[in-house]
Amino acid sequence: MALAGHTGDTATALAALHDESPAVRATALGALSRLGVLEPGDLESAMRDTAAEVRSRAAELSVAGDAAAVTSLVSLLDDPAAPVVEAACFALGEIGSAAGAAVPRLSSVAAEHREPLLREAAVAALGSIGDPAGLPAILRATSDKPAVRRRAVLALAPFSGDDVDAALNRAREDRDWQVRQAAEDLTGR
Numbered sequence: 001m002a003l004a005g006h007t008g009d010t011a012t013a014l015a016a017l018h019d020e021s022p023a024v025r026a027t028a029l030g031a032l033s034r035l036g037v038l039e040p041g042d043l044e045s046a047m048r049d050t051a052a053e054v055r056s057r058a059a060e061l062s063v064a065g066d067a068a069a070v071t072s073l074v075s076l077l078d079d080p081a082a083p084v085v086e087a088a089c090f091a092l093g094e095i096g097s098a099a100g101a102a103v104p105r106l107s108s109v110a111a112e113h114r115e116p117l118l119r120e121a122a123v124a125a126l127g128s129i130g131d132p133a134g135l136p137a138i139l140r141a142t143s144d145k146p147a148v149r150r151r152a153v154l155a156l157a158p159f160s161g162d163d164v165d166a167a168l169n170r171a172r173e174d175r176d177w178q179v180r181q182a183a184e185d186l187t188g189r
Helices: 002-007 010-016 022-035 040-046 052-060 067-076 082-112 116-129 132-141 146-155 162-171 177-187
Strands: none
Touching: 010 022, 022 040, 022 052, 040 052, 040 067, 052 067, 052 082, 067 082, 082 116, 082 132, 116 132, 116 146, 132 146, 132 162, 146 162, 146 177, 162 177
16 A cells, blocks of 8 residues: 555555555555645545544644644544644644644643643644744643643744743753753753
8 A cells, every 4th residue: 555655556545545444544645645646635534534543644644734724633632542632733833823723722732631742742833833822821831741841941932022031041940951951942041
């Protein structure tokens, strides 16, 4: 199946989208993407697949998405499978400022999700998007677990202001050396 994407075999890749194996369906998405023929409708269908690995792969491949893709990715932030949520956060961050509509939901994930890895992924996406509406969630995350705090400090890079300066100054005194290092790198101290 993966060879179809390298050999120009579009028909095989398209047929594999309907295979009973989730791994084959996920690989088919990658093959179609490599061939440059992955359609938005294929991604939309894959984001509703019963298998988490297919939904996750569809999210990863949505990084060049339009407003419809952003809407679908936002819906994946409620997925029960952590890898799907993480992939959706990644894709929204890669889309960047065009994913501004996702900021409220990403902010909720950053503040409320029970999984620290997913809070961290949401904070990273908010930093990449750079929308001021996401700043409060990033600032809150500077008080989370160490990995989330590190990511939050880095996510402050596109922002400025007294609140940002205060958060960076606190981070320079953090008990985690990587948080301190990230803050020092951003402040130049």
